Amino acid sequence: AQSVTQLDSQVPVFEEAPVELRCNYSSSVSVYLFWYVQYPNQGLQLLLKYLSGSTLVKGINGFEAEFNKSQTSFHLRKPSVHISDTAEYFCAVTDGGATNKLIFGTGTLLAVQP
Amino acid sequence: NAGVTQTPKFQVLKTGQSMTLQCAQDMNHEYMSWYRQDPGMGLRLIHYSVGAGITDQGEVPNGYNVSRSTTEDFPLRLLSAAPSQTSVYFCASSSPWGEQFFGPGTRLTVL
Numbered sequence: 450a451q452s453v454t455q456l457d458s459q460v461p462v463f464e465e466a467p468v469e470l471r472c473n474y475s476s477s478v479s480v481y482l483f484w485y486v487q488y489p490n491q492g493l494q495l496l497l498k499y500l501s502g503s504t505l506v507k508g509i510n511g512f513e514a515e516f517n518k519s520q521t522s523f524h525l526r527k528p529s530v531h532i533s534d535t536a537e538y539f540c541a542v543t544d545g546g547a548t549n550k551l552i553f554g555t556g557t558l559l560a561v562q563p
Numbered sequence: 564n565a566g567v568t569q570t571p572k573f574q575v576l577k578t579g580q581s582m583t584l585q586c587a588q589d590m591n592h593e594y595m596s597w598y599r600q601d602p603g604m605g606l607r608l609i610h611y612s613v614g615a616g617i618t619d620q621g622e623v624p625n626g627y628n629v630s631r632s633t634t635e636d637f638p639l640r641l642l643s644a645a646p647s648q649t650s651v652y653f654c655a656s657s658s659p660w661g662e663q664f665f666g667p668g669t670r671l672t673v674l
């Protein structure tokens with residue numbers, strides 16, 4: 450069975466500082482990986498996705514993530530955060546099989562401080 | 564192109580009442596799903612469907628029913644609401660490679 454671990458429940462960071470949100474997954478088959486962002490009182494929005502090809506994936510709002518198969522990781526990074534990046538970030542994995550079930554991590558709250 | 568729509572946005576129920584959360588998508592996706600979101604627990608899959616007439620249970624199906632009579636609609640029914648079902652509910656539809664598109668959510672309170 451697949452699973453996703455987001456070890457950090459909350460990451461405080463100052464504005465304009467770099468940030469990394471960690472995500473590790475477990476799966477016995479090839480996977481597709483996603484990062485979603487949820488702003489307060491809103492639904493989930495896709496930030497970026499890894500389906501195949503280049504292991505460095507660029508997304509919206511200046512975020513990027515790197516797929517590392519040997520370490521089963523898909524960490525999210527941004528070189529300089531803004532106050533507006535304050536949100537909950539969810540990592541998710543699917544094997545893209547017939548059911549397309551998406552397994553989510555428990556989320557990381559990115560709290561950007563001035 | 565509305566994507567995924569959900570109604571209502573807010574709902575308050577009394578214990579034992581039943582209700583249906585509506586979900587519709589206009590992207591012609593075969594796969595649809597319902598999640599509940601609770602603090603510190605991320606999103607948990609309640610039920611999903613891989614096409615009209617086909618549904619299956621997810622991680623937390625107890626107390627909920629679904630049906631899929633058309634590709635567009637995937638309603639979630641609470642049979643007899645309980646306080647433990649107080650949550651935010653999200654409906655999603657999925658592209659063939661697993662990218663999911665979420666509705667805006669329904670915030671449900673059961674008293």
